Amino acid sequence: MKLTINDIAREAGVSIATVSNVMNNTGRVSEDTARKVKKIIEAHNYTPNISARKLKNKNSQLISVIVPYLKKGKFEDNPFFWQLLNGVENGAKDQRFNVMLTGVENDHDLTFINKQYLDGIIVIGLDEKTKLFKNIINLTIPCVFMDSYLTKQGIYQVYNNDLMGGYLATKHLLSLGHKKIVIVAGKLAEQGVDYQRCLGYRQALEEAGIVYDPNLIMDQGASIAGGYHAAQKIFSNQEKITAVFTLSDIGAMGLIRGLNELGLAVPEDISVVGYDDIIYSEYMIPSLTTVRQDIYQKGETAVQLLLDQINRKNNSNGKQIILPVELKIRESTARRE
Amino acid sequence: MKLTINDIAREAGVSIATVSNVMNNTGRVSEDTARKVKKIIEAHNYTPNISARKLKNKNSQLISVIVPYLKKGKFEDNPFFWQLLNGVENGAKDQRFNVMLTGVENDHDLTFINKQYLDGIIVIGLDEKTKLFKNIINLTIPCVFMDSYLTKQGIYQVYNNDLMGGYLATKHLLSLGHKKIVIVAGKLAEQGVDYQRCLGYRQALEEAGIVYDPNLIMDQGASIAGGYHAAQKIFSNQEKITAVFTLSDIGAMGLIRGLNELGLAVPEDISVVGYDDIIYSEYMIPSLTTVRQDIYQKGETAVQLLLDQINRKNNSNGKQIILPVELKIRESTARRE
DNA sequence: TAATTTTGATTAAACGATTAATTTAGAAGC
DNA sequence: GCTTCTAAATTAATCGTTTAATCAAAATTA
Known part of the structure; x- marks a missing residue:
C-alpha cells in the first residue's frame, strides 16, 4: 500500500542502501545513479517512514508546546496562546517540523511525553519549584522555557522585557x-x-x-x-x-x-x-x-531557538532571548482630572 | 542509556515477548509473571519506545487538527480555533491521544500525514471542490470534517445547525x-x-x-x-x-x-x-x-467521532452530527425607532 | 497409563529505515 | 600482465517493538 524504500530500490534497480544514501546526500553515490533514484522518488512522491528513521536516528521531526493548564476541561480563554501557537507552527513548518499541543496539569507525570517521541518542547510559564519543572528537566530533551524567569543554569529561555x-x-x-x-x-x-x-x-x-x-x-x-x-x-x-x-x-x-x-x-x-x-x-x-x-514573533523565536538546539545537539550553554516591548497609547487612558 | 524491553526482560528473567504481552494486556501471561514484570516496569519507570511501536503497528496515538490557513505567515485571529483546539485536545487526552496542529494552504502536499503516521485528522471548513479535499480523501485515513456541508457519501461531519x-x-x-x-x-x-x-x-x-x-x-x-x-x-x-x-x-x-x-x-x-x-x-x-x-464541545464531539472511527476501523458508513445553536440576546440589538 | 487439551512461556520474523563492513569493477602504476 | 588503489555499489546488522508460530509442561480425559 504505502511505498517503502524497498519499492524505490526495486524500481531503480539498486539496493536500499543506495536509495538511503541518495536521500541523505552522503556523497557516496555517483551522479548518474543519484539522478535516476531521485527521479523515481519524485515520481512516486515517496517520503521515508519517520518511525523507522527515528528508531535508528532518534529524531521525529515533532515538537510540542506545553501549556500548563489550570485544570483539565477548563478552557484557557486567553487568545495569547493561540497567537503564540500560530507563530510556533509557522516557524516549525519552515524546517519541516510538526507541532503538537499538550495541556498538562501542574503535577502531571510526563510519561506521555515519551522521551523518544518528541525532539523538543516549548514550555510556557512554568515555575522552577513545581514538580512539573523537575520532571521536564529530567527528560533531558531539548527545551525552551517561555515567559518564566528561571535561575537554573544552562537552559534556554525566551521572554519579553x-x-x-x-x-x-x-x-x-x-x-x-x-x-x-x-x-x-x-x-x-x-x-x-x-x-x-x-x-x-x-x-x-x-x-x-x-x-x-x-x-x-x-x-x-x-x-x-x-x-x-x-x-x-x-x-x-x-x-x-x-x-x-x-x-x-x-x-x-x-x-x-x-x-x-x-x-x-x-x-x-x-x-x-x-x-x-x-x-x-x-x-x-x-x-x-x-x-x-509581538506574540507571534515570540513563538517563531522560541521555535528557532529550540531547533538550533536540536540541530547542534551537544551545545548546552543555555541562552536567554529578551524581546522588546512597546507602549501603545490608545483611548483607555486619560489625564487625571 | 535508555531502558528497552530487553533490559526489563532480562531483569525479570523472562522473554521480551512476555514483557510485551504484559504491557499490552493480551491475557496470555499468568498473573504471577505479570505482577513480577509490572513491578520491574514500575520500578524503572520504563515506557516503550513509541517509534518502534509505530513501526510495527502503524499507529501513533496522534491525530491532527488541520486548519486551512489563508496564507502562511498570516495569523488567524479568530479565537474560535483556539477554543476548538482546546476541546479537541481535552477529548483526545481522555483516550491517551496526542494532538497536532497543522496549518495548510490550499494546495499543500500532505506527506506529513503519512510520515507521522497520523491515526486520524479533523479538518475545518474545507470545500469539496478544492484540491486539498481530494488529497485528503485519497489518504484514506480516518477523518472528520468540521463546519462544512459536504455531499460525498460515507464521510463523517460535525457542524452546528x-x-x-x-x-x-x-x-x-x-x-x-x-x-x-x-x-x-x-x-x-x-x-x-x-x-x-x-x-x-x-x-x-x-x-x-x-x-x-x-x-x-x-x-x-x-x-x-x-x-x-x-x-x-x-x-x-x-x-x-x-x-x-x-x-x-x-x-x-x-x-x-x-x-x-x-x-x-x-x-x-x-x-x-x-x-x-x-x-x-x-x-x-x-x-x-x-x-x-458551544465550540469547546464541538471539538470534543469531533474527536469522539474520530476516535470511534479509529477504534472500530472498518465502519465506513459515515455520520453527521448536528449540534444545536441558541440565540443569546444582549445589548447590541434594540427596537428600531 | 496414554492421549489430548490447556496454559504459559519462548523463538523468530517482521516493521522500514541507516550505516559499518564488504565486495566489485575499473583505473592507475609498475 | 599483475598488483594496488579508488569509486561505487551491495550486504547485513541494527534500532525496539509486536505477534504468529512453536514448544514444554501441566491438567484433563478416556
Missing part, C-alpha cells in the same frame, strides 16, 4: 497625573512575568517619589472574569483609585466591562492599561492602551 | 422591527457555514414577507478587519440600514468599532447580531447579541 513593560505602563499613568494605581495581576509567583512587571511598576513609582502600597496589588487572576470581579473591589475601595494597570488585555476587557456596569466610565473616571496587545485591544470601545509584545 | 442560527438571528431582528438587514459574511462558498446561515436568513425574511435583496449581502471577510471595513460601506449606503447580522463575533467587534468611529451608535442607530458567542462577546461594550455555538 516584562520589567520594562511594567515600567512604561506605570510611567505613562504617572505622567497623566495618576497617583493611586492599582495592579490587577494573574499569579504573582516570583518566577512569573507578572512579578517582573510589578518590579517595573515599583521602579517607576520610586522614580516619581511615590510610596509603594502593597494593598493596591490585586492578585485576582489574569482571566477575563478575574478582571471583571476586580472592578467590584476597586469600586468599593475607600481610597480614590484613578488608574488600573491590568497585566493582561483580556483582564482589562473584563475590568472595563465591570467598571461600566458599576457606573464608572473609562477613561473619564478611571484609566486602564492592559498588557499583550492582542488583536482585539485596538477594536475595543474604548480602545485599550496597552504594552505590546 | 447553521441554518437555524441564521434563522433565529434574523427573526430576532425582524421582531424588533428591522427591515433592512445587512449580512456581513466571510466567504459564501456553497459548502460553507456562511451559506447555510444565509439560507436561514432568507427563510426568516420570507416568512415575514420581506423580499430578499442580494445587495444587502456583504462578502467582506469574517475577520475583525473585515467587519471594521464593512462599517464604511454600511455608512455610505443610501438605503436606510438599521441592522447588521455579522457571521462571526470578531467581525461584529470590528464592525461596531467602525460604526462608532463613523458616529453611529450600537444599538441606538444600528443593531448588530454576531455569531459564535466567543468568550469576549459577553464583555464587550455593548455586549453582543449573538448566536451561540
